[in-house]
Amino acid sequence: MVPVSQETGQGVSTIHEVLERVCPAMHIAEGFLPPAHAVAWGVASAPFVVHGVRSLTREVREHPESTLLLGASGAFTFVLSALKLPSVTGSCSHPTGTGLGAILFRPPVMAVLGTITLLFQALLLAHGGLTTLGANVFSMAVVGPWAGYAAYRLSRRSGLPLMAAVFAGAFVADLSTYCVTSVQLALAFPDPSGGFLGALGKFGTIFAVTQIPLAVSEGLLTVLVMRLLTQSSGGELARLGVLVAGKSSRAVAR
Amino acid sequence: MSRNARINGLLLLVVVALAVLPLALGLGDHKEEPFAGADGEAETAITEIEPDYEPWFSPLYEPPSGEIESALFALQAALGAGVLGYYFGLRRGRRQGAPRADESGAEGA
Missing domain, CATH: 1.20.5 (Single alpha-helices involved in coiled-coils or other helix-helix interfaces)
Incomplete structure (x- = not known):
């Protein structure tokens, strides 16, 4: 452990050390956002979660048969955010798993499923926290799913095959989550010399490098699950608009 | 093995390789605590950026x-x-x- 007495702003190496140690924990730890920031992110996230609860209940009421697949999407997020994987920077981090559900059920639903996962980790694992829940929900359950969904839709529209688009969606959902986390940390803890942009540049660089291989892993795992889904649940994927109805799942799976 | 199963197996293999390679190549050796990923470290880190910062809330339950x-x-x-x-x-x-x-x-x- 490096003693805490080190001065701040003493050149790049100190800050890099500091950042390398911030970045492994994707979720901002309990009590580590100033109260004003914590409240602001909570206020920003709340409407998305409320809207998400509405779309989730509507989905379950109108299509009770999708409950199982909703559960599976939540379960995927549960598994992936529990997997702490080593990365090329010599740190560990974990994927988010929000891309799959966002592609299947659209992002609002993931605001709810992601929040449930974050609550579980905050309450039982002391990973993340209640005061930082708003900020963590905003990065992992709001921005991640929306950015991933946008990447997926754009890839589909530009004619990419389904699985390439799924990979892009999951990759972007994972990486954008960490980008938002670094923005949140940079806003709360600006660099003494470089200010917000200085802190953001440094946070962002290291976050991105650590997270890129994990985002690739998440993309591949999401493609794997989507391939299994096209084989097992073609009808449901067609109803959700992921598969084109009538096309054989085999052709699309490729 | 069907073509499908082979592709699925290959996907898993790449994921495993991505996780194992940093360990096998010793990419964490330059650090004091290789492959740490604890929130505790993040907490220390912020305290280093802003030494005056006091976390104002602690987890209700912390695994012992x-x-x-x-x-x-x-x-x-x-x-x-x-x-x-x-x-x-x-x-x-x-x-x-x-x-x-x-x-x-x-x-x-």
């Missing part, structure tokens, strides 16, 4: 040891994996059962 914490993480992964396994098992069972149900229905009629 690293072992308990990894047990709870394993529980989280197991819950998720269990539900996923249930989903795919159910689907497979239904798909396999469907033709058989048709047959027995036809026999009964």
